[in-house]
Amino acid sequence: MLHVREPRTLKKQNAESTLEISDITPEAARLEAYDDHERVWFGRDDERGLKAIVSIHNTVLGPALGGTRVWPHETFEAALIDALRLSRGMTYKSAIAHMPFGGGKAVIIADSKTQKTPALLEAYAEMLAALDGQYYTGEDVGLTLADADFLRERTPNVTGTTKGGSGNPSPVTAHGCFLGLKAALAYRRGTDTLTGVRVAVQGLGSVGWALCEELHREGAQLIVTDIDAAAAEKAKAAFGATAVGPDEILSAKADIFAPCALGGVVSRETIPALNVEIVAGSANNQLARHEDARLLMERGILYAPDYVINAGGLINVGSELAPGGYDRAAAMRKVEKIPATLTDIFQRAEARNRPTNDVAAEIAHERIEAARAG
Ligand SMILES: NC(=O)c1ccc[n+]([C@@H]2O[C@H](COP(=O)([O-])OP(=O)(O)OC[C@H]3O[C@@H](n4cnc5c(N)ncnc54)[C@H](O)[C@@H]3O)[C@@H](O)[C@H]2O)c1
Secondary structure, eight states: OOOOOOOOOOOOSOTTOOOEEEEOHHHHTTSGGGTTOSEEEEEEETTTTEEEEEEEEEOSSSSEEOOEEEEOOSSHHHHHHHHHHHHHHHHHHHHHTTOSOEEEEEEEESOTTTTOOHHHHHHHHHHHHHHTTSEEBOOBTTBOHHHHHHHHTTOSOBOSOSSSSOOOSHHHHHHHHHHHHHHHHHHHHSOOOOTTOEEEEEOOSHHHHHHHHHHHHTTOEEEEEOSSHHHHHHHHHHHOOEEOOTTTGGGOOOSEEEEOSOSOOBSTTTGGGOOOSEEOOSOTTOBSSTTHHHHHHHTTOEEOOHHHHTTHHHHHHHHTTSTTOOOHHHHHHHHTTHHHHHHHHHHHHHHHTOOHHHHHHHHHHHHHHHHHHO
8 A cells, every 4th residue: 555644844953054855755655666665855955066865665673774875867756766766675675684674775866976075975964964863874886985984973873984883884795795696506506616607797896896806716707897997907907807898798698697786787678688597796676677587587597686685784784783782793694694595585486486586575574564563
């Protein structure tokens, strides 16, 4: 059932501030991606260049937690859909990883290389403070560890910082993906030996690069791409990788495709050209549509649901908020459960002839409904 919530207002932190925050839940509710979000906020500060959407999907399991993406979406609607899909994914991610958090995510509409000024981040910190604990954030595409530290100096609800926090989540996300990718390989081939296994990695940013390091150490052959050609060149030198163009990676002949850039890359348009046995990577919302997982299944391609395999970062930053504070060893023990969780999903999906992401979503829903019922 669709609930369209009454708009709410937030108290201004400072009467002089140029930041305006509005409740755009009714506007979001008109979109297919809405999926019954609890609240969607829009923060705008023309003087400081901020346009930010904070999307809170579901807080049944706990307060909303999810990173902030800085990306120059072409339209406001595209940014809003991105935020909605990302925050819903965070709800599922927490539920599957047994973390006590709800799903939330933020999108700042800006080019992180040219428009992410200290003034913009100041305005965003003010927005986070005004949300007053409804939403905890951290790194995502376009928001670095230094940015997270900058925000944390101004407002408390920022995780994954060096300011008393757990630090950069990306290597932990990459490690969880590495373990999950091996679990998929073992499920498919009966062995998780990576020697000579060809992995096509799309996106050589914080997670993609760290994943390549682990894969390379275990003897995988890397085929890489990035829209930043310099990153691909660096990977050639560091890992002996083969670099291909951004459009070529989707049909590259490999054993595994690891999407580690943005979402929507696995779609009914791209699936026919995929030349791999497994899709396992860090990107959020890899599938353009939930139903696309069935097309993968029909092509015999094993899909590791994104919010299961990439939960390492959430587990790490979320552990900061555990009673007693951050304990890295405890967080890593949880990350090491990702392969078993995935294997269980693969088995259930195969036994019922269902796509893996259907099974994962079902498990997440069951946990949320059980918590709602108390
Ligand atoms: N950082 C984390 O801990 C974390 C946790 C969970 C999920 N994720 C997801 O993993 C993905 C990567 O995150 P990140 O933190 O490494 O981001 P990042 O910004 O550090 O890296 C993204 C990289 O992808 C490249 N890229 C963008 N579009 C591309 C395209 N079309 N083709 C090839 N390359 C392209 C960028 O140039 C950049 O190098 C994102 O989808 C993110 O939401 C990240």
